[in-house]
Amino acid sequence: MDIGEEHKGDITIVEIKGRIDSSTARPLGDKLTELIKAGRKRVVLDLKNLVYISSAGFRALLLASQLAEESQGALVLCSLSSEVQRLFDLGAFTDLFPICSSREESLTKLA
Amino acid sequence: MIAPSSTINFTLVIGNTISEMEKVVARVDQFGAAHGIPNQIINDLNLCLDEILNNTISYGYDDSGSHCIRVTLTLADGVITAEIIDDAKPFDPRQSTPPDASQTLRERRLGGVGLHFVHALMDRVDYVRKDRCNHIKLHKKLYV
Numbered sequence: 001m002d003i004g005e006e007h008k009g010d011i012t013i014v015e016i017k018g019r020i021d022s023s024t025a026r027p028l029g030d031k032l033t034e035l036i037k038a039g040r041k042r043v044v045l046d047l048k049n050l051v052y053i054s055s056a057g058f059r060a061l062l063l064a065s066q067l068a069e070e071s072q073g074a075l076v077l078c079s080l081s082s083e084v085q086r087l088f089d090l091g092a093f094t095d096l097f098p099i100c101s102s103r104e105e106s107l108t109k110l111a
Numbered sequence: 112m113i114a115p116s117s118t119i120n121f122t123l124v125i126g127n128t129i130s131e132m133e134k135v136v137a138r139v140d141q142f143g144a145a146h147g148i149p150n151q152i153i154n155d156l157n158l159c160l161d162e163i164l165n166n167t168i169s170y171g172y173d174d175s176g177s178h179c180i181r182v183t184l185t186l187a188d189g190v191i192t193a194e195i196i197d198d199a200k201p202f203d204p205r206q207s208t209p210p211d212a213s214q215t216l217r218e219r220r221l222g223g224v225g226l227h228f229v230h231a232l233m234d235r236v237d238y239v240r241k242d243r244c245n246h247i248k249l250h251k252k253l254y255v
Contacts, residue, residue, distance in 0.1 A: 019136075019154075021132075021136070021157075021158070021161045022129050022132050022165040023129065023130070023132055023133045023136070052154045052155075052157070052158050053158075054158050054161040054162055054165070054225070054228070055162060055221060055224045055225040055228065056161070056165055058221065058224065059221055062221070083151060083154070087158075087228070090227065090228060090231050090232075091224045091228065092224075
């Protein structure tokens with residue numbers, strides 16, 4: 001899994017390429033925690049190039065989302081493929097995260 | 112195109128640590144590419160293997176010793192089958208645990224979601240306890 005990072009003002013865009021599973025969930029969780037604790041608490045997670053996510057990955061996202069909210073910030077997900085959206089729906093996670101169809105929509109939501 | 116009567120397989124043995132799991136992902140990806148298996152099926156299979164293996168490694172052993180987990184992938188008659196054999200505590204993945212109402216909404220969503228994915232994404236899940244080992248089989252048809 002590759003993690004890309006870009007800043008737009010005080011919003012951080014984190015892009016994932018690959019899969020979020022038992023092997024990669026911790027590095028992603030650590031990255032999101034590091035950003036939020038450093039004050040970069042408004043985060044867009046761009047999942048356009050996410051292949052799949054397992055329950056370990058969902059756990060990491062839920063923890064990061066919780067931390068962002070406790071820090072008066074937010075974690076917004078965007079650009080889910082239909083295959084990944086299927087996993088969110090299967091796990092009933094769709095209503096636990098703000099999900100946008102694009103980066104632009106995410107940036108507007110966080111503005 | 113694979114002849115219907117031929118069987119192709121591989122077996123991989125890993126240790127009982129999370130860091131070993133990426134070997135399974137890589138080998139399954141390689142197997143899928145070599146035999147023209149659709150990406151979606153390989154991804155679903157890798158996700159389900161992640162759930163089963165993580166569960167075994169995280170909760171299956173009461174000691175801190177090293178244990179082997181054997182993963183065999185078989186492609187035959189248009190069906191891909193993953194068999195996981197481990198000497199962990201008895202665990203039947205066909206049983207689902209009802210949600211714990213005392214947990215938070217988020218905790219409740221995570222508990223059991225791994226097995227839910229396995230049952231939703233695979234066509235069939237078999238289990239037998241034999242010679243003090245768990246034998247789990249995941250089956251997925253290549254073509255509907």
